[in-house]
Amino acid sequence: MAQNTTIKDIARALGISKSTVSRALADRFDVKPETKRAVLEMAEKMHYRPNPFAQNLIKRRTKIIGVVVPEFVNSFFSRIIIQIQKVFEQEGFHVLITQCNESAEVERRNLQLLEESMVEGILISVTEKGRNTAYYQELIDNGTPLVFFNRASADVSAGKVVIDDYKWSFFAVEHLVNVRREMGQPMPRIMHFQGPSEIDLSALRYRGYADALRKHGLPVDSSLVIRCESITRDEGLRVMNRCIEQGLIPDALFGFNDPLAIGAMKALKHGGIQIPQQVSVMGFTESQSALVIEPMLSSVAQPLDKMGETAARMLLEKIENPSAADRTVVLEGLLHVRGSSDPRMLESE
Amino acid sequence: MAQNTTIKDIARALGISKSTVSRALADRFDVKPETKRAVLEMAEKMHYRPNPFAQNLIKRRTKIIGVVVPEFVNSFFSRIIIQIQKVFEQEGFHVLITQCNESAEVERRNLQLLEESMVEGILISVTEKGRNTAYYQELIDNGTPLVFFNRASADVSAGKVVIDDYKWSFFAVEHLVNVRREMGQPMPRIMHFQGPSEIDLSALRYRGYADALRKHGLPVDSSLVIRCESITRDEGLRVMNRCIEQGLIPDALFGFNDPLAIGAMKALKHGGIQIPQQVSVMGFTESQSALVIEPMLSSVAQPLDKMGETAARMLLEKIENPSAADRTVVLEGLLHVRGSSDPRMLESE
DNA sequence: CTGAAAGCGCTAACAT
DNA sequence: ATGTTAGCGCTTTCAG
Numbered sequence: 057m058a059q060n061t062t063i064k065d066i067a068r069a070l071g072i073s074k075s076t077v078s079r080a081l082a083d084r085f086d087v088k089p090e091t092k093r094a095v096l097e098m099a100e101k102m103h104y105r106p107n108p109f110a111q112n113l114i115k116r117r118t119k120i121i122g123v124v125v126p127e128f129v130n131s132f133f134s135r136i137i138i139q140i141q142k143v144f145e146q147e148g149f150h151v152l153i154t155q156c157n158e159s160a161e162v163e164r165r166n167l168q169l170l171e172e173s174m175v176e177g178i179l180i181s182v183t184e185k186g187r188n189t190a191y192y193q194e195l196i197d198n199g200t201p202l203v204f205f206n207r208a209s210a211d212v213s214a215g216k217v218v219i220d221d222y223k224w225s226f227f228a229v230e231h232l233v234n235v236r237r238e239m240g241q242p243m244p245r246i247m248h249f250q251g252p253s254e255i256d257l258s259a260l261r262y263r264g265y266a267d268a269l270r271k272h273g274l275p276v277d278s279s280l281v282i283r284c285e286s287i288t289r290d291e292g293l294r295v296m297n298r299c300i301e302q303g304l305i306p307d308a309l310f311g312f313n314d315p316l317a318i319g320a321m322k323a324l325k326h327g328g329i330q331i332p333q334q335v336s337v338m339g340f341t342e343s344q345s346a347l348v349i350e351p352m353l354s355s356v357a358q359p360l361d362k363m364g365e366t367a368a369r370m371l372l373e374k375i376e377n378p379s380a381a382d383r384t385v386v387l388e389g390l391l392h393v394r395g396s397s398d399p400r401m402l403e404s405e
Numbered sequence: 406m407a408q409n410t411t412i413k414d415i416a417r418a419l420g421i422s423k424s425t426v427s428r429a430l431a432d433r434f435d436v437k438p439e440t441k442r443a444v445l446e447m448a449e450k451m452h453y454r455p456n457p458f459a460q461n462l463i464k465r466r467t468k469i470i471g472v473v474v475p476e477f478v479n480s481f482f483s484r485i486i487i488q489i490q491k492v493f494e495q496e497g498f499h500v501l502i503t504q505c506n507e508s509a510e511v512e513r514r515n516l517q518l519l520e521e522s523m524v525e526g527i528l529i530s531v532t533e534k535g536r537n538t539a540y541y542q543e544l545i546d547n548g549t550p551l552v553f554f555n556r557a558s559a560d561v562s563a564g565k566v567v568i569d570d571y572k573w574s575f576f577a578v579e580h581l582v583n584v585r586r587e588m589g590q591p592m593p594r595i596m597h598f599q600g601p602s603e604i605d606l607s608a609l610r611y612r613g614y615a616d617a618l619r620k621h622g623l624p625v626d627s628s629l630v631i632r633c634e635s636i637t638r639d640e641g642l643r644v645m646n647r648c649i650e651q652g653l654i655p656d657a658l659f660g661f662n663d664p665l666a667i668g669a670m671k672a673l674k675h676g677g678i679q680i681p682q683q684v685s686v687m688g689f690t691e692s693q694s695a696l697v698i699e700p701m702l703s704s705v706a707q708p709l710d711k712m713g714e715t716a717a718r719m720l721l722e723k724i725e726n727p728s729a730a731d732r733t734v735v736l737e738g739l740l741h742v743r744g745s746s747d748p749r750m751l752e753s754e
Numbered sequence: 755c756t757g758a759a760a761g762c763g764c765t766a767a768c769a770t
Numbered sequence: 771a772t773g774t775t776a777g778c779g780c781t782t783t784c785a786g
Contacts, residue, residue, distance in 0.1 A: 075757060076757075079781090088756085110462055110778075113779085116762080134478045172454065172457065348698050349698070350674075427763095428765090
């Protein structure tokens with residue numbers, strides 16, 4: 057950060073006042089065109105760069121927004137962030153990205169960090185149900201616009217961009233029921249690897265699962281609902297291995313997310329169990345790896361680009377008009393049926 | 406961004422001068438303990454938050470550093486960034502992250518953006534060979550410390566943290582030669598999917614490949630070296646499919662990176678070719694998917710955490726002492742041999 | 755059209 | 771130990 061030229065330097069070099077320089081630089085109408093040109097030229101020549109801190113101090117704007125995500129090694133949030141950046145950089149905003157490794161404590165620290173940086177708004181996908189709810193509210197009350205995306209806090213009134221997890225879980229499980237019935241199993245036993253209780257979505261996706269079973273006249277058997285402690289491939293592997301040990305082999309599996317489903321597939325394949333002939337597997341939140349595993353994993357894809365862009369625009373609106381109403385936008389998902397659930401899809405892979 | 410309390414407000418509330426408040430807040434020794442306590446209490450009560458812009462304006466520091474990466478959907482850079490953030494947040498810095506989608510033009514814009522934000526330093530992994538070299542140099546000359554990580558620009562003198570791509574490519578290919586010879590092929594034909602010419606590393610990894618062949622008395626056959634246009638799974642699939650069509654089936658394949666290798670595996674498997682019995686496959690820059698594909702992909706893992714931390718500390722050093730010498734740290738890789746290259750590894754999967 | 759002056763919130767001499 | 775003053779770089783009245 058070398059010491060830069062200031063408007064004072066330009067003023068002195070041109071023998072005019074710094075107010076005029078400031079006006080010329082701001083392209084105001086009340087400056088003689090020649091003066092304007094002279095200033096612009098000199099500014100160029102002297103490599104003038106406005107000092108954003110002096111500007112912010114006056115304008116009371118930072119032109120920075122903050123993003124808080126639970127993780128970003130899974131490409132899911134990375135893709136959303138790319139869109140967010142695209143929107144905000146177009147509007148001259150900087151984007152401060154923080155991630156909290158699924159820790160509510162770090163999430164809180166990140167929010168504080170952003171608050172201290174005087175961000176003009178925050179986009180957040182929450183880590184744990186409830187833990188920082190009061191703090192989200194405090195931020196909003198203190199005048200920082202907040203928009204939730206993907207994982208929202210039910211207890212806070214703010215802009216939200218989500219997909220209907222309940223609905224798409226329902227569809228996913230309905231597909232599993234149908235496909236197993238078409239394979240000649242009228243009463244398929246469908247297992248669910250449930251997400252951790254700290255994540256709101258776990259309950260939602262479970263409800264979709266349970267209601268789909270009920271709709272099709274299948275019992276909701278609690279021994280087929282297994283609570284996972286984390287949502288990684290390793291956990292999926294571990295949990296499914298335990299099931300296999302106990303002789304608990306279902307006809308289909310609906311995983312809370314792709315990594316869990318893929319881990320389970322690994323365990324099943326290792327145990328000599330045929331996918332999808334013996335067990336149909338379905339993930340959620342389609343990942344890169346869904347197309348790598350064999351057979352390819354059926355999953356619910358989410359419109360990540362749209363989610364990022366919608367959330368970004370919503371925040372932008374809130375920043376420009378703080379009294380704008382809080383809206384909740386529900387985006388559609390997309391059920392991708394592949395070989396892991398439906399034998400008919402195997403040939404095309 | 407609500408209008409916050411200022412030190413002036415605190416001073417007025419306490420009937421003292423704002424300098425004293427400032428001193429008390431800065432925890433200076435020359436303030437009466439009671440006064441200090443009173444100020445701190447009042448600050449707390451009034452929800453005082455220092456205005457960073459006023460502070461920066463005086464201190465001439467932004468406490469922001471910028472990161473520029475070519476992409477971050479592949480978890481590779483995400484992991485490095487997490488470490489970078491860890492180091493800098495501990496030191497009270499903010500980290501501005503930008504990604505350029507492998508576009509040199511966007512990279513340049515990002516650098517300008519960071520420069521305008523008056524970042525105190527930049528960590529960069531370059532997108533394209535040569536394209537912005539002059540600009541990197543300009544930034545350094547203008548006093549912005551710059552540290553390259555992973556992909557460095559050979560033409561610029563600056564801190565660098567890399568792995569020895571030549572060496573580890575050499576090892577990777579040597580392994581392929583050995584494993585094929587142990588399988589009874591004295592003169593294995595080893596193919597290389599080369600990275601795009603715009604990436605410096607492409608040439609390095611190719612040299613490692615070629616030299617390993619030479620060392621073991623194998624010819625470097627240019628028909629076995631295929632230049633890829635991008636480095637995605639789809640490209641790997643496309644290129645290998647073309648090879649198969651042409652009846653060009655090697656005994657082993659060394660991919661520029663994991664996605665290319667995985668795409669190739671997909672094509673080979675689809676073509677009914679046995680991995681590793683007929684073709685041994687080796688990737689580079691170990692990815693998540695290496696453990697998902699079957700058989701699991703042999704690859705060279707890079708110490709991402711260490712790379713992030715080392716680069717961050719190097720930049721920190723440069724910021725604190727601009728005259729510090731430019732060092733280049735070469736980190737060790739790790740060759741992970743798995744079932745995609747070595748049949749003996751298949752059982753343990 | 756332009757200059758002088760005030761002030762954004764804060765820190766740092768310089769006084770006392 | 772505290773108050774006074776000046777000033778960081780910029781914008782914005784207010785005069786002319």
